[in-house]
Amino acid sequence: xxxxxxxxxxxxxxxxxxxxxxxxxxxxxxxxxxxxxxxxxxxxxxxxxxxxxxxxxxxxxxxxxxxxxxxxxxxxxxxxxxxxxxxxxxxxxxxxxxxxxxxxxxxxxxxxxxxxxxxxxxxxxxxxxxxxxxxxxxxxxxxxxxxxxxxxxxxxxxxxxxxxxxxxxxxxxxxxxxxxxxxxxx
Numbered sequence: 001x002x003x004x005x006x007x008x009x010x011x012x013x014x015x016x017x018x019x020x021x022x023x024x025x026x027x028x029x030x031x032x033x034x035x036x037x038x039x040x041x042x043x044x045x046x047x048x049x050x051x052x053x054x055x056x057x058x059x060x061x062x063x064x065x066x067x068x069x070x071x072x073x074x075x076x077x078x079x080x081x082x083x084x085x086x087x088x089x090x091x092x093x094x095x096x097x098x099x100x101x102x103x104x105x106x107x108x109x110x111x112x113x114x115x116x117x118x119x120x121x122x123x124x125x126x127x128x129x130x131x132x133x134x135x136x137x138x139x140x141x142x143x144x145x146x147x148x149x150x151x152x153x154x155x156x157x158x159x160x161x162x163x164x165x166x167x168x169x170x171x172x173x174x175x176x177x178x179x180x181x182x183x184x185x186x
Contacts, residue, residue: 063107067183070099070176077169086165087147087156093172094119094142100179101126101136107183117143123175132178135171142168 073096080089097119104126105113115122119136128136141147151159160168 058107058110063103063183067103070096086160089165090142090168094139097175135174138171
């Protein structure tokens with residue numbers, strides 16, 4: 001039986017935004033998570049869950065893997081901010097949000113959604129609520145191609161301060177919490 005299934009390692013509890021990030025930092029692999037241990041019939045039925053219509057015929061394994069990459073990018077973002085590399089932090093936030101949204105796309109449609117680095121547009125494509133699309137839009141300018149078009153790489157960390165980077169981390173975490181409710185509760 002896996003560590004997550006038997007609860008011997010401190011499995012995530014609902015409501016903690018850093019659960020998956022913490023597990024990945026500890027070295028717990030999603031390979032130890034059994035999707036079969038959470039059949040749809042065991043999911044909580046909440047009236048205000050706007051995402052209850054997620055089909056279960058998508059690419060669940062792909063969605064889990066891509067969401068794990070998103071969580072790893074969030075962990076890297078927190079390391080980058082602690083090193084004073086603010087643009088790198090926000091770039092990883094941008095990547096984490098993209099991967100989280102694409103994980104939802106894999107789950108819902110069985111494929112990644114095509115988009116042009118506009119994270120709000122990607123959010124709309126995958127059915128993110130408006131407030132999540134707003135958080136995604138905050139991170140759109142930090143795709144490296146767009147950012148470096150106007151800012152030389154050697155000045156990147158001076159354009160974003162630590163407080164701003166911390167705010168962008170919070171935006172990314174909101175998006176990952178939304179995606180987590182879909183991807184990890186199948």
